Amino acid sequence: MALCMPLGCFELRPLFPLIRFLVAITAIALAPLVTVGAVAESLWQSGVFPIVQFEGYSSHFGRRLGISGNEELHTGLDIAAPLGSPVLSWWSGEVVEIIDDSICGLGVVIVSGDYEHIYCHLQQQFLHRGQKVRGGQPIGRVGVTGRTSGPHLHWGIRYRGRWLDPGLILREMVKS
Ligand SMILES: [Zn+2]
Structure with a gap:
């Protein structure tokens, strides 16, 4: 698989581990934010x-x-x-x-x-x-x-x- 741009084509396959790593890191970083926000909002109603x-x-x-x-x-x-x-x-x-x-x-x-x-x-x-x-x-x-x-x-x-x-x-x- 290759990605072609005006300056030439890049072979994507060698980049897969890096892309997977970046996706995983982003997911890990965002997960707590999403959870805390959702939980906190409904939680406060019980106060x-x-x-x-x-x-x-x-x-x-x-x-x-x-x-x-x-x-x-x-x-x-x-x-x-x-x-x-x-x-x-x-x-x-x-x-x-x-x-x-x-x-x-x-x-x-x-x-x-x-x-x-x-x-x-x-x-x-x-x-x-x-x-x-x-x-x-x-x-x-x-x-x-x-x-x-x-x-x-x-x-x-x-x-x-x-x-x-x-x-x-x-x-x-x-x-x-
Ligand atoms: Zn006081």
Whole structure:
């Protein structure tokens, strides 16, 4: 087999291994992109907004001035809601930790695959360690426990150990 162009003819056969190699490399490079895109788009539809009685966002994710006057990383999104109103699980998963400390206050950590979601400042929580939860399941009530000045939910999401901006996740959920 030969390919003829204005400058002459090329014998294609010696090039076959190279062509096969290039096709394989392209397929391997594109496959994850196609899969992640398709999975991600339908996946986000399963996400549930964790607050039922939304009053507004009281603090965004990222760097901010802390109480001490130093810049600190705020690792979640603060959502204001009435005291005692329901908090829902963002995703189905398993409860891996119940928190009760001076910062998060009463809180819950749920793992869903590579994602870990944390809910802080609860007045009350309904779960125990090892419990399976579904997305949208009530997991507690909005409170003022831990380091907080008013009733709100601190909602954090970690992907493979790295904190993500829940605002970006919400945008993906709205888009899907
Ligand atoms: Zn917060």
